[in-house]
Amino acid sequence: MRLFTHNMLSSNIKGVANGFPLRIEAEQVLEKQVDFNPDFLRNLFPKLEWKALVDGARALGYAELPEAADSSMLESEEFLRKVHHALLELHLEEGALTCPETGRKFPVNKGIPNMLLHEDEETSLQLPGSLVSQMLVRITGKQ
Amino acid sequence: MSNRPELLAPPEIFYDDSEARKYTSSSRIVDIQARLSERALELLALPVDGIPRLLLDIGCGSGLSGETLTENGHQWIGLDISQSMLNIASEREVEGDLLLGDMGQGLALRPGIIDGAISISAVQWLCNADKSSHEPRLRLKAFFGSLYRCLARGARAVFQVYPENIAQRELILRSAMHAGFAGGVVMDYPHRYARLPSRNLVLSFS
Numbered sequence: 142m143r144l145f146t147h148n149m150l151s152s153n154i155k156g157v158a159n160g161f162p163l164r165i166e167a168e169q170v171l172e173k174q175v176d177f178n179p180d181f182l183r184n185l186f187p188k189l190e191w192k193a194l195v196d197g198a199r200a201l202g203y204a205e206l207p208e209a210a211d212s213s214m215l216e217s218e219e220f221l222r223k224v225h226h227a228l229l230e231l232h233l234e235e236g237a238l239t240c241p242e243t244g245r246k247f248p249v250n251k252g253i254p255n256m257l258l259h260e261d262e263e264t265s266l267q268l269p270g271s272l273v274s275q276m277l278v279r280i281t282g283k284q
Numbered sequence: 285m286s287n288r289p290e291l292l293a294p295p296e297i298f299y300d301d302s303e304a305r306k307y308t309s310s311s312r313i314v315d316i317q318a319r320l321s322e323r324a325l326e327l328l329a330l331p332v333d334g335i336p337r338l339l340l341d342i343g344c345g346s347g348l349s350g351e352t353l354t355e356n357g358h359q360w361i362g363l364d365i366s367q368s369m370l371n372i373a374s375e376r377e378v379e380g381d382l383l384l385g386d387m388g389q390g391l392a393l394r395p396g397i398i399d400g401a402i403s404i405s406a407v408q409w410l411c412n413a414d415k416s417s418h419e420p421r422l423r424l425k426a427f428f429g430s431l432y433r434c435l436a437r438g439a440r441a442v443f444q445v446y447p448e449n450i451a452q453r454e455l456i457l458r459s460a461m462h463a464g465f466a467g468g469v470v471m472d473y474p475h476r477y478a479r480l481p482s483r484n485l486v487l488s489f490s
């Protein structure tokens with residue numbers, strides 16, 4: 142998984158108000174070269190959550206991104222190349238993504254995050270009240 | 285392989301390592317998937333400006349459809365419920381990012397960020413209730429609702445599906461409409477693409 146995906150991914154566990162961004166725990170990171178395409182980056186830039194990208198890159202061992210960014214920086218090839226490297230060339234191979242609200246870990250193996258929710262985490266189920274409160278206890282840890 | 289694998293078992297069980305490999309090494313299937321993917325991409329009607337987009341491949345399997353997206357210059361995120369299929373996609377070193385996930389649980393993506401979504405031969409799996417707690421209507425709702433939210437304004441989603449019957453097709457369409465999608469059905473008949481095995485619907489929404 143690379144950071145352009147991480148920047149889009151959120152936790153959709155039932156009851157979570159804001160599941161973004163997922164915190165990255167990196168055990169193995171690989172770098173793979175990708176052709177530089179500034180058009181793609183300029184087009185994607187307005188959609189990025191910059192802080193999540195900076196933090197994510199740091200978690201993957203890359204600390205060259207500026208803390209803040211604005212669209213005027215898109216004129217600079219040097220800046221674009223850093224964004225390119227962070228978004229497209231760093232692969233989280235082994236590790237985990239953690240939901241910021243619940244602490245629930247989504248494991249990452251062979252570069253693939255396992256985002257499968259357990260049945261009691263699903264929003265698509267309709268549960269009777271007693272099961273809802275049991276689930277809340279499990280998620281929040283509070284009685 | 286049965287013509288209707290979704291009647292045999294849920295996709296994560298049907299597409300085990302052996303089935304996944306069979307699927308991906310069948311040249312007929314590879315050819316069909318490539319044609320369907322090209323057609324879906326065509327129907328996405330992305331601007332012809334040479335700018336690569338960020339696309340979703342829902343039910344990406346072993347990456348056959350994703351390769352079409354890569355060949356056309358786009359970046360993509362693929363979602364599939366079968367670990368075996370995704371392992372093959374990894375082995376084949378597809379260029380997209382892969383996620384193991386269940387579309388019926390909702391797509392865990394931020395709002396308004398995806399430039400287009402394709403889904404080849406996948407959405408009909410949602411119409412089967414495999415676990416006793418899974419009501420297909422709820423799963424379709426979770427899927428279409430979350431997909432609608434994560435698409436950028438003006439973005440489209442194209443689904444090539446093999447519905448079992450008219451009722452299933454209507455269920456899929458209704459669920460999509462309820463989620464806010466507008467659009468319609470493009471029917472591609474077998475005689476246009478001589479090697480397609482059965483009738484299929486291409487749904488294009490925006």
